[in-house]
Amino acid sequence: MIKNEFTPKREIEIIDAVDEYLNEKEAIGILSPSSVHNRRYELKRFAKFCITHSIKLPCDIHKNIVISYLKHVKVSKSSKIGILYTLSGFMDYLIDEELILENIAAIIDKPKIYQPKTDYLTFHELEKIYQSEAQNAPSKVIDRNLLLFSLFTDICLRVSETINLKINDVRLDSKELWVTRKRGKIDKIPLNQDLINKFLNWYAIRPQYKGSELKWVFLSSHGQQLKPRQVHYIVSKALIRAGIIKRKQGPHLLRHSGASLKAQAGENLVMIQYLLGHENLNTTRRYLHFNWDDLKEMVDRSPVLSREQ
Structure with a gap:
């Protein structure tokens, strides 16, 4: 029995899909302009990382490339959690657009962090x-x-x-x-x-x-x-x-x-x-x-x- 490969609904490069995703979310008011600015920076950085590894289409994104990206960026554990949530939101959009089958970022284990005791004034x-x-x-x-x-x-x-x-x-x-x-x-x-x-x-x-x-x-x-x-x-x-x-x-x-x-x-x-x-x-x-x-x-x-x- 031959396993059917996934065929995306349309062909679009990751970096262009990022713009589509953010423009849509800002237009309908789900993301504020400042949130769009921050997510655009992170998602474009991820897209460029994928391109350097010969991955241009959303359907070609795999678990190892996401893990490699997390290893590549030199940020704190809490920032890596934020990156995973940003990627997860983007991948939810890609699923809705029938460009990928699975939200890879959502199934990757999150690093455990322990929040320091928060200061407050008496x-x-x-x-x-x-x-x-x-x-x-x-x-x-x-x-x-x-x-x-x-x-x-x-x-x-x-x-x-x-x-x-x-x-x-x-x-x-x-x-x-x-x-x-x-x-x-x-x-x-x-x-x-x-x-x-x-x-x-x-x-x-x-x-x-x-x-x-x-x-x-x-x-x-x-x-x-x-x-x-x-x-x-x-x-x-x-x-x-x-x-x-x-x-x-x-x-x-x-x-x-x-x-x-x-x-x-x-x-x-x-x-x-x-x-x-x-x-x-x-x-x-x-x-x-x-x-x-x-x-x-x-x-x-x-x-x-x-x-x-």
């Missing part, structure tokens, strides 16, 4: 940062920076969501903030009185900045929209000024800490997930922490079940 440490910033930062940036910090800790915004806030997104009359999430989704988030006051304080000094006519809420000292690296510098400098040193000193530490403190206070996990803008609750679980003393107290509170009648 309430006392957060207070220390706010007080240090209010007392020691240049007067022109105090209100801007304190508002930034509160948006990260109080409502757990991402850096990109924060710096892309427009004046019209801040609805102080209805006590709401309209936040543009990943993939262009818009969520409404309530504002408490402290956040409203911080917005008003910043708006009072904002006209002193060059570029105050711009639509962005947050401006740099040079009168332009704040950039992610500038926000990272602002937060990192505030942490150092307050004498707090963690492994990662950026704004995500504040966002992570705000979510963790809410979880420790017993707040609803689904509402924390909404604030964080996570589509998957398992992603939110990474933000949950406890300390050893709290765990011991919980065990001590367990009811005593006696066998005595």
Whole structure:
């Protein structure tokens, strides 16, 4: 009996299939422009590696070429896992297009990695940062920076969501903030009185900045929209000024800490997930922490079940 060989629906080279895949996913909104940019780099690098090994068509990709590619790229274990997931998404598309039979990347064993313990700030440490910033930062940036910090800790915004806030997104009359999430989704988030006051304080000094006519809420000292690296510098400098040193000193530490403190206070996990803008609750679980003393107290509170009648 002769085994039938797989015949792809059409002939297209791997490097061209990459463009088709990414253009389709971006057009229908499954991948953001930044995700497309990152995946294009990785998939084109894989395609070029295949070409150097005389593999041009998707149907010619085999397990050994994928493993050889993973060995070829000098990256960490966690990065190799990311590469496998990127290749797996691409191969799912190739299967749908009837260009390959099997998702090879999906069946390759993933390297085991052990995540380091994640840093987060206690309430006392957060207070220390706010007080240090209010007392020691240049007067022109105090209100801007304190508002930034509160948006990260109080409502757990991402850096990109924060710096892309427009004046019209801040609805102080209805006590709401309209936040543009990943993939262009818009969520409404309530504002408490402290956040409203911080917005008003910043708006009072904002006209002193060059570029105050711009639509962005947050401006740099040079009168332009704040950039992610500038926000990272602002937060990192505030942490150092307050004498707090963690492994990662950026704004995500504040966002992570705000979510963790809410979880420790017993707040609803689904509402924390909404604030964080996570589509998957398992992603939110990474933000949950406890300390050893709290765990011991919980065990001590367990009811005593006696066998005595």
